[in-house]
Amino acid sequence: MIQYTLKCSQDHRFDSWFQSAEAFDKLKAAGMVTCAICGDSSVEKAIMAPRVRPSRSAAKTPEAPAANDKPLSQPANPAEQALSDMRKQVEENSDYVGSNFATEARAMHVGDAPERSIYGEAKPEEAKSLIEDGVPVVPLPFVPGRKSN
Template sequence: MIQYALKCSEGHTFDSWFQSAEAFDKLSASSMVTCMVCGCAQVEKAIMTPRVRPARKAQSQPEPKPLAAGDIDVATPAPNVEKALTELRRKVEENSDYVGKDFASEARKIHLGEAPDRAIYGEAKLDEAKALVEDGVPVAPLPFVPSRKTN
């Protein structure tokens, strides 16, 4: 069996399996290979990337999927994203009080009026955060782990 990347005269690309290279040539010559998108019979082989197997001793790693148009590559953050997160962290740390692991209880006290109203940040377990949201306490997760402040 052999897999070919194919392209029709309308510009659609798709893959298809054939029993052999000769089988593709025979089917193509008799106009039996058609585009899967538009049905066009004018189909030719497209440029393909080679599939090279790693050495037997090499550890197998999952092959990354190629990015389609509009996909975002989250594995390699863009420098401007890193700068934005650093700036966000700086602003949060400058304008909020760090309450550490007491975040859930302190947020609840502020919401109920038992503590002075102020911006806080800290750490909460997942069940504590869910309970805050269910009780209507306005909280939001931060896209970074707070650095622990020590006295």
């Protein structure tokens, strides 16, 4: 198998796998290679960097991590740290309602339940319905931890 980066006459770029270089040439000659974006059949190979693996004898053994490397359980960058902080804030200051999120949010919105901060899961159609009805909800950028209700 060989992977080529291809581009069409509209300058769309995409990758595709072929059985061999000869298979690509045959399919292209038969007009069976088309742009994955616009369907244009005027497709050429684009310039790409080859993937070359080192020989087994040249492969290095992994070095031991330095003493100042962070463990994998710690955030690797400021964005991961911000998400971790946000998750902690939400979990400490909100009630987890699990799959009852849509029902609870709607009840609070219409006044049938006391207002409080909640988080949980909602199916896409439930979330869309809440938004259409003016219920103030936002998606979380993380999956809530599983807790019992």
